[in-house]
Amino acid sequence: MHCRSAVQLIAALLLASSAGAVESKMAKHLGSFVWRHGADWFGGFSAIHVADNGRGLIVLSDRAVLIKAQVDREGVQIVRATVTGHWPVLSSKGRNLPGYVGDSEGIAMAPDGGMYISFEGIHRVAYYPAPGARARVLPRPRAFNAFEGNGSFEALAIDDQGWLYALPEKNRTENGAIPVYRWNGRTWSTPFVLPARGKFLPVAADFGPDGRFYLLERAVSLTGFRSRLRRWHIGGNGPNAEEVLFETATGTHDNLEGLSVWRDDQHRLRATMISDDNFLALQRTEVVEYLLPD
Template sequence: MRKRFAIALAALIGLAFTFAGSAQTFSKLQFESRVVWKEQFAGFGGLSALELADNGRDFLALTDRMILLQGRLSRENGRISGVELLRHEPLKLPKGMTLKARHRDSEGLALRPDGTLFVSTERLNQVWRYDRAFGAAKQLPQHPDFRTFYGNAGMEALAIDRRGQIYTVPESSPKNRDGLPLYRLTSKGWQILFFIAPVDGFDPVAADFGPDGKFYLLERKFSGIGFRSQLRRFDLGAFDPVGERLLTTAVGRHDNLEGLSVWRDDTGQIRLTMVADDNFKFFQTSEIVEYVLTEPKAQSAVKPLAKMVASL
């Protein structure tokens, strides 16, 4: 039985890559590097979020089973060449909370320059605050919409702007909403800033603010035989609901990309580093991939605040 399954799986993967060659693709980004990430400890996999420091090496990553990882990327000529795991621990829950295994679905990660960390949970549709990465959790207020999110299509994307404000986008449009709401947490609670238009059946899975001050959204689409990824960029000061499409990949080009970190390297180029969720399946891959934005190198008028994760 196992042998027949392996043969069928191999045929399916081959079919996926056949389609990958003919699927419509688009890119304003230049592919730079890819590395497969493997660890031996129980619970590794399901990588759903990534926060990379401005040095392009130190990072925090999150699994969708609530394990927080701290590590460091090695590079050769700027390209990612390896991954070193420095620490991993289960996330602490807010005081007094207990969770069944099926509700332990952490998806989004956002880091303030002062080390304050925020995590979004999909099935609970909550955002938790950590004053330090491996410390105690505090649950933040909720928006009424959060209770209307679909079970496995709730809070995925989480991002912080240069002023320290938190944003989130659900994986699918909530009930009674036309489009994908972009929520921002203010002193008065969560407010809807805009509605992002869904495009070609792609669903949001991660977000980040780039050093250019713009909002980057990573989306994915499952075709039945593999995943496609899409990246869009939005100027929240002159909002267009469709945004600017930067990348659309073919089926099988990458695995299930779910985490995104946008930063500027020492040469002035904007880099987009992403991590893939293997869904804890032996035939999928935990990978880290990186692209460079192919625009003229120029320092942004919006001065970014440095992200530091090495000392957490």
């Protein structure tokens, strides 16, 4: 998401340097790594996928750039992230995606090794068999046309059946709930909704290796960014057993927008998140990790 208010961003940046306390419900903060790189395409990260037991990253910029990186760790801390490749996210005709057409926000890794990417601007989800490949755009139902231009598919996740779940950042049902759109390989449906709580908005989602559905949310105010992580069991009757894993105070982290839930070498459940620096010098790309309870 491109934050609209310069006043909000400036205030957030002033507070970002002074980490606030985390209102941790169940999760434990393991560490935060500030990732720097000199390339002009580096930044604006809106999605992340952790690979190779925490030693690899796939990250997506909201300016239609896909990046792979190798991660070095000392204990639980990330100490280095090295870019090993970067590619443009292309159209179905193999062209670059400029401006709002290329506002890529969510990523979900397909069982066949490809990936799905969700977009704002022109609200859609597309499949890519490999980095740098042409897009195969999924059908777009009429409901997508009602989404706000800068508030649609920030969050995208895939379950163990290969079904996709896409959540708009701002659009709500008549009852104020968060609609969840599911693609089962043939059609889109809205199988369930999630409760919206407070001023937090969905920015990323993932199905963890435990089978539960995780949702990263963000709240923005004149005093900065806050983050919250919730999870549910998804059953035949929809979501249940909602848990708030953490909720941060303002300025604890930068503008967290990407989420990946995975298990480390010790079989512990982790959440890795990445921030969108909005390509502003005073913000930072931050990779944040939490230990989660099973």
